[in-house]
Amino acid sequence: MAALIHLENLTKHYQMGETMVRALDGVELQIQPGEFVAITGASGSGKSTMMHLLGCLDRPTTGAYWLDGELVSAMTDRQLAVIRNRKIGFVFQTFNLIQRTSALDNVSIPLFYARVTRVAELARRALDRVGLGPRASHAPSELSGGECQRVAIARAIVNEPKIILADEPTGNLDTRTGKQIMDIFHELHQSGVTIIVVTHEMSVALQAERIIRMRDGKIVEDRPVDRAEKTRGEEATEPATPDREPSPPMARRAKV
Amino acid sequence: MFFFRIMIMSFRSLWVHPLRSVLATLGVIIGVAAVVAAMAILEGMSARFATGFESMGSNKLYIMPAVQRRGHRTVGVFDSLKLADADAILKECNAIRTAIPQVMNAGLVKYFSKNTNASILGSTEQYCKVNSHEVAEGEFINRSDVQTGASVAVLGANVKRELFGGRPALGERIKITGAMGARGFTVIGVMEAKGNVAFTDVDKQIIVPVTTAMDKLYGLKAVSAIVAEAVSPDDAKIDEAKAQIKKLLRARHKIRAGKPDDFQVQAQKEFVKQFAMFQNIFGVVLWSIAGISLVVGGIGIMNIMLVAVTERTREIGVRMAMGAQRIDVMQQFLIEASVVSFLGGALGVLMGWGMAGMIENLTRLFETITTAWAVAMALGMATFTGIISGLYPAWKASRLDPVEALRYE
Numbered sequence: 068m069a070a071l072i073h074l075e076n077l078t079k080h081y082q083m084g085e086t087m088v089r090a091l092d093g094v095e096l097q098i099q100p101g102e103f104v105a106i107t108g109a110s111g112s113g114k115s116t117m118m119h120l121l122g123c124l125d126r127p128t129t130g131a132y133w134l135d136g137e138l139v140s141a142m143t144d145r146q147l148a149v150i151r152n153r154k155i156g157f158v159f160q161t162f163n164l165i166q167r168t169s170a171l172d173n174v175s176i177p178l179f180y181a182r183v184t185r186v187a188e189l190a191r192r193a194l195d196r197v198g199l200g201p202r203a204s205h206a207p208s209e210l211s212g213g214e215c216q217r218v219a220i221a222r223a224i225v226n227e228p229k230i231i232l233a234d235e236p237t238g239n240l241d242t243r244t245g246k247q248i249m250d251i252f253h254e255l256h257q258s259g260v261t262i263i264v265v266t267h268e269m270s271v272a273l274q275a276e277r278i279i280r281m282r283d284g285k286i287v288e289d290r291p292v293d294r295a296e297k298t299r300g301e302e303a304t305e306p307a308t309p310d311r312e313p314s315p316p317m318a319r320r321a322k323v
Numbered sequence: 324m325f326f327f328r329i330m331i332m333s334f335r336s337l338w339v340h341p342l343r344s345v346l347a348t349l350g351v352i353i354g355v356a357a358v359v360a361a362m363a364i365l366e367g368m369s370a371r372f373a374t375g376f377e378s379m380g381s382n383k384l385y386i387m388p389a390v391q392r393r394g395h396r397t398v399g400v401f402d403s404l405k406l407a408d409a410d411a412i413l414k415e416c417n418a419i420r421t422a423i424p425q426v427m428n429a430g431l432v433k434y435f436s437k438n439t440n441a442s443i444l445g446s447t448e449q450y451c452k453v454n455s456h457e458v459a460e461g462e463f464i465n466r467s468d469v470q471t472g473a474s475v476a477v478l479g480a481n482v483k484r485e486l487f488g489g490r491p492a493l494g495e496r497i498k499i500t501g502a503m504g505a506r507g508f509t510v511i512g513v514m515e516a517k518g519n520v521a522f523t524d525v526d527k528q529i530i531v532p533v534t535t536a537m538d539k540l541y542g543l544k545a546v547s548a549i550v551a552e553a554v555s556p557d558d559a560k561i562d563e564a565k566a567q568i569k570k571l572l573r574a575r576h577k578i579r580a581g582k583p584d585d586f587q588v589q590a591q592k593e594f595v596k597q598f599a600m601f602q603n604i605f606g607v608v609l610w611s612i613a614g615i616s617l618v619v620g621g622i623g624i625m626n627i628m629l630v631a632v633t634e635r636t637r638e639i640g641v642r643m644a645m646g647a648q649r650i651d652v653m654q655q656f657l658i659e660a661s662v663v664s665f666l667g668g669a670l671g672v673l674m675g676w677g678m679a680g681m682i683e684n685l686t687r688l689f690e691t692i693t694t695a696w697a698v699a700m701a702l703g704m705a706t707f708t709g710i711i712s713g714l715y716p717a718w719k720a721s722r723l724d725p726v727e728a729l730r731y732e
């Protein structure tokens with residue numbers, strides 16, 4: 068299986084009293100190594116659920132998930148933790164840094180669970196990659212939002228994972244800072260890392276190579292982004308209106 | 324290395340709420356302090372008694388005047404025991420092989436310009452044998468010294484050193500001031516050093532003939548005690564000896580049937596038994612206090628750890644997302660719990676040690692002994708409490724669902 072990610076008829080159901088929520092409802096998806104994918108969709112469409120499954124934080128109700136040739140949907144908690152540690156880097160909307168410990172310590176966490184030596188050296192190198200080497204000893208409360216997110220990215224890449232999963236990474240940042248973050252993702256993408264970003268900002272989604280749109284737990288659209296569209300996306304300064312049906316004009320135009 | 328990093332991590336998270344950490348460990352602190360202090364006292368007392376009793380044969384009996392009461396008040400002791408009683412006991416009680424009359428008093432001793440306070444023990448030539456305490460130089464008082472009331476003295480090792488330093492003492496004249504004024508004595512011997520024997524520093528003693536002490540120094544008509552030895556340390560023989568002494572002394576003191584004794588007879592063995600019983604009761608009380616306060620301490624620690632787990636739900640989620648195994652999370656919180664507990668224990672040890680020292684200074688009865696073993700045990704107990712009470716919170720943390728934990732506000 069050449070695909071890095073291969074989902075087959077994946078479902079995730081939540082039983083809420085009498086009703087059953089189908090957060091994911093028969094998803095089929097393949098992502099190749101080195102792709103830069105954006106997942107969009109209205110609120111409640113199942114993006115985060117998808118992210119959690121892709122990130123091996125959760126197990127599907129039914130269906131199969133192969134990651135890098137391994138059937139992770141059948142793995143134990145212990146094996147999943149190892150996969151998360153080695154193959155996946157998470158970036159969250161709210162940064163999720165551990166307060167009161169330095170940037171360096173935050174970045175060290177994945178190394179720590181990987182039981183590697185040379186922790187400080189590797190963590191510092193990761194911070195250098197996001198341009199925060201000089202802030203290594205600062206606590207998150209002493210850093211700006213953008214800097215926090217860069218620390219979080221350093222933490223995500225420190226174990227050199229194959230995949231970066233980012234759920235609304237720019238959601239808490241202003242447009243300019245958001246762009247800085249996306250630039251870092253671009254650089255990482257250039258160096259061969261597979262990047263999957265969940266966003267409902269069209270300007271962010273358009274910076275990816277491929278857009279997947281979800282609705283009601285299903286993939287309703289999966290298409291590449293062409294160059295002209297991309298340029299427009301990069302020029303856009305205003306965040307796009309939240310994605311609703313019918314699709315916003317920009318997306319509809321792109322379909323044609 | 325891994326363990327060390329977790330330790331650092333837990334120090335950090337405890338330092339975030341220093342006051343809360345201290346309050347949570349109050350139970351452990353108090354429990355450990357109580358244990359350490361009590362053990363130091365018990366140890367000190369045992370040491371005192373042990374050095375006293377092992378050198379004194381267990382066939383000994385102490386005959387002392389009874390406590391005199393008026394109503395419920397103690398007004399003193401009877402002047403009931405006479406020198407002749409000791410002779411009579413030796414002669415008439417066949418279960419007794421020795422009986423030494425003794426008087427014990429404080430006296431000021433003077434040698435030219437040197438002064439010192441010493442306890443003056445009036446005894447007989449039998450003293451050495453009964454107390455297994457020998458002269459180091461010169462000779463001990465003999466039978467005729469006792470009979471004639473000779474003014475001779477045998478110095479304890481420390482008294483000799485204080486008065487004479489390194490110079491010879493034998494044959495020198497010293498002055499002892501008792502209740503009847505100062506009197507000259509000739510030093511005829513110096514005892515070997517022996518240290519404390521059952522709460523008395525025998526090296527600070529001067530031994531003189533009992534008759535001399537009574538007639539010439541203190542003007543006493545009665546002795547303070549008669550130390551007797553039974554022919555054998557068997558319980559049966561000791562009881563027989565006690566019965567014989569009681570019968571004899573009641574007759575000699577003309578006490579009518581139904582009236583209480585004006586003396587008391589205590590076997591050495593009973594002291595030892597009483598002390599052992601005291602030690603056991605003390606031990607039970609001690610361990611109950613320790614147990615209760617560690618349970619209370621454990622609850623405190625469990626409580627603070629549960630709060631910590633709730634507060635740090637998101638952190639746990641993040642750690643899991645970064646690849647922490649459930650066992651890693653469990654370990655982190657367990658180590659944290661035992662670190663708090665251990666630190667509480669360390670504070671407790673310091674407090675207990677201080678308390679023991681204070682008690683020592685206040686009572687001045689014995690030295691307290693804080694052994695490394697007691698400290699190690701107290702710390703071990705504290706850490707154990709931490710691990711046990713951290714178990715449930717740590718387990719709870721480790722069972723969190725990563726997705727739920729990450730979403731926790």
Ligand SMILES: Nc1ncnc2c1ncn2[C@@H]1O[C@H](COP(=O)(O)OP(=O)(O)OP(=O)(O)O)[C@@H](O)[C@H]1O
Nearest residue numbers: 081083088089090109110111112113114115116117
């Ligand atoms: N733990 C859960 N229990 C019950 N229902 C859940 C749970 N998690 C998600 N859902 C439901 O699944 C659906 C998809 O949720 P999800 O969080 O994936 O949406 P989303 O696309 O990320 O939305 P948003 O853009 O608002 O973040 C929603 O209807 C949500 O209510």
Ligand SMILES: [Mg+2]
Nearest residue numbers: 114115116234
């Ligand atoms: Mg979401």
